Amino acid sequence: MKKTTNASDTSIPAHQPHSNASAPRAFRKSLGITALVLFGLAYMVPLAVFTTYGLVTRLTMGHLSTAYVITLAAMLLTAYSYGRMVQAHPFSGSVYTYTRKTFGAYFGFMAGWTLLLDYIFLPLLSYLLIGIYMAEYFPAVPAATWILGSIALVTFLNLVGIESITRVNWILIVAQGVFIVVFIALSVSHLNGQAEPISLLKPIYGEHFDFSLVMSGAAMLCLSFLGFDAVSTMAEETPNPKRQIPRAIMLVTLIGGLLFIVPAYFGQLVFPEWSALTDADSAALDVMRRIGGEGLVTFFTATYVAGCFASAMVSQASVSRVLFAMGRDGAIPRVFGKLVSKKRVPATAIMLISLLSLIALFVTLDTVANMISFGALFAFSAVNLAVIKHYLIDEKRSGLRDYLSYGVLPAAGFLSTIWLWSSLSGMTFMIGFGWMALGFICLLSATRLFREQLPELQMAE
Numbered sequence: 001m002k003k004t005t006n007a008s009d010t011s012i013p014a015h016q017p018h019s020n021a022s023a024p025r026a027f028r029k030s031l032g033i034t035a036l037v038l039f040g041l042a043y044m045v046p047l048a049v050f051t052t053y054g055l056v057t058r059l060t061m062g063h064l065s066t067a068y069v070i071t072l073a074a075m076l077l078t079a080y081s082y083g084r085m086v087q088a089h090p091f092s093g094s095v096y097t098y099t100r101k102t103f104g105a106y107f108g109f110m111a112g113w114t115l116l117l118d119y120i121f122l123p124l125l126s127y128l129l130i131g132i133y134m135a136e137y138f139p140a141v142p143a144a145t146w147i148l149g150s151i152a153l154v155t156f157l158n159l160v161g162i163e164s165i166t167r168v169n170w171i172l173i174v175a176q177g178v179f180i181v182v183f184i185a186l187s188v189s190h191l192n193g194q195a196e197p198i199s200l201l202k203p204i205y206g207e208h209f210d211f212s213l214v215m216s217g218a219a220m221l222c223l224s225f226l227g228f229d230a231v232s233t234m235a236e237e238t239p240n241p242k243r244q245i246p247r248a249i250m251l252v253t254l255i256g257g258l259l260f261i262v263p264a265y266f267g268q269l270v271f272p273e274w275s276a277l278t279d280a281d282s283a284a285l286d287v288m289r290r291i292g293g294e295g296l297v298t299f300f301t302a303t304y305v306a307g308c309f310a311s312a313m314v315s316q317a318s319v320s321r322v323l324f325a326m327g328r329d330g331a332i333p334r335v336f337g338k339l340v341s342k343k344r345v346p347a348t349a350i351m352l353i354s355l356l357s358l359i360a361l362f363v364t365l366d367t368v369a370n371m372i373s374f375g376a377l378f379a380f381s382a383v384n385l386a387v388i389k390h391y392l393i394d395e396k397r398s399g400l401r402d403y404l405s406y407g408v409l410p411a412a413g414f415l416s417t418i419w420l421w422s423s424l425s426g427m428t429f430m431i432g433f434g435w436m437a438l439g440f441i442c443l444l445s446a447t448r449l450f451r452e453q454l455p456e457l458q459m460a461e
Helices: 033-046 047-052 053-059 064-088 095-103 105-137 143-160 162-192 211-225 227-232 241-270 283-328 345-363 366-393 400-421 424-444
Strands: none
Touching: 033 047, 033 162, 033 227, 033 241, 033 283, 047 053, 047 241, 047 283, 053 064, 053 211, 053 241, 064 095, 064 211, 064 227, 064 241, 064 400, 095 105, 095 366, 105 211, 105 283, 105 345, 105 366, 105 424, 143 283, 143 345, 162 227, 162 241, 162 283, 162 345, 211 241, 211 366, 211 400, 227 241, 227 283, 227 366, 241 283, 241 424, 283 345, 345 400, 366 424
């Protein structure tokens, strides 16, 4: 088997005592292209377009679908860069692995730490939404009960193994797909019943179009595309990851983008009065009532909560793999870098995420969304730069095709993510830089003020 430079071919440190040799040494390679795409789509939650529907529609003054088009264009460039880095380093760890192998241990640690901002709070976001929506339908049951129950069930499914998540994903993704089809059909029926003609271009470029506001909205929507990043963390559980993972990443990005853009477009057509939305957090319900009444509202709520549950499952699985990669090389305690049971799951990392998810009992949706946005765009920017450094500088590729593939496209991805990053709110930067400062303190402690090196990566292939 091929081995990486300065690395062992096991999933535990080479210097570990022989008594641990009987422990599981690698993930089970059980994920095909279909399972990977389902994993990424479940992470994204196709119905997430309705989570930020009211907020971004108001911010962009009725141009939500245009904001999604801009975000999708930037994300496709970044997804391409992810694929190139998977081919170079087909291991768990995602941005942490790519940046550490490319820019060194210190930058890799900071990139991995910033990435954790996304991964830790994405399950939190799902649990919060489950609690909010279920408490509205069953007011006698506190939101905290739904949150705690969801955390317990998601943790159990992750401990059972990734195969169980794939089976559940099939059901939940199909349910969301059915709802989107029903939503579009009812929207078309509603539009056909209108007496006056409508402008089909208004949701794209209407009278209140303001490009700076659309860019601000596009920046907020980046968190909806983290599914392709999550797919990259499954490299060690996929046969032939250098081929399968890049394909899955591009498919997830493109399919997810279309699943966001089309419902957003029809939603704005049937409810163009963006300033008349009753509440930004529940604006999607205004659209549902207009085209389908309370029956569609009920269908939407049930499907949406199921989607949030699927997202919580895969996001917990994904962040546990990042913690596993960091623990395996000693950047964080090595107990996180061990696999247990016949299912070969990083149980310690999974349990830690479950405990951190209890924060959902005490924070607001706005706070969680701010935490996620900063980390997402930082991670995307770092991966785009890593492609340029790895292929053009480290490997010294110099052909015309190389400059296009590993220079122009990643540079375009980097510039687009930086542009979106600059459109975020001041509060987002305060939270993001605060988290990075905490990570830097941890790095100083781990290296004894840079007097010691972080351990070398211990990767399996």
